[in-house]
Amino acid sequence: MNNDFPITIFHNRDCGTSRNTLAMLLAAGYEPNIVEYLSAGWTRAQLEGLLADMNLTPRALLRDKGTSAAELGLLGNDAQDDAILDAMIRHPILVNRPIVVTPKGTKLCRPSEVVFVLLDRVPESFTKEDGEVVRRDGY
Numbered sequence: 157m158n159n160d161f162p163i164t165i166f167h168n169r170d171c172g173t174s175r176n177t178l179a180m181l182l183a184a185g186y187e188p189n190i191v192e193y194l195s196a197g198w199t200r201a202q203l204e205g206l207l208a209d210m211n212l213t214p215r216a217l218l219r220d221k222g223t224s225a226a227e228l229g230l231l232g233n234d235a236q237d238d239a240i241l242d243a244m245i246r247h248p249i250l251v252n253r254p255i256v257v258t259p260k261g262t263k264l265c266r267p268s269e270v271v272f273v274l275l276d277r278v279p280e281s282f283t284k285e286d287g288e289v290v291r292r293d294g295y
Contacts, residue, residue, distance in 0.1 A: 252264055
């Protein structure tokens with residue numbers, strides 16, 4: 157890993173957006189620290205720190221697609237931030253992904269090309285898994 161420009165990606169290998177983001181980092185010549193959060197899990201302090209860095213609420217980071225968020229009662233307006241955070245710690249899949257941390261900031265990289273604003277260098281172009289081509293000048 158380049159210690160002059162350290163990068164951490166909180167990654168889910170089953171997520172196409174996360175795979176594309178990681179591939180973009182690699183294509184740009186970076187060797188990120190990859191945290192597979194589904195197996196590593198989250199701590200409350202870690203999530204609170206990432207949320208503060210991104211200026212997001214737990215609700216804004218909550219993933220509802222393909223998760224048990226509805227069954228856990230987290231999608232209603234009455235779901236409190238503490239309850240959402242507690243659920244994210246118990247069920248890491250509830251955290252939307254990927255989250256990338258660089259010296260330029262921390263972002264939820266959806267769509268994956270959002271990662272470009274966090275980097276010192278980006279590839280001229282990148283072809284996503286679905287065939288979409290992302291160009292450096294287009295972002």
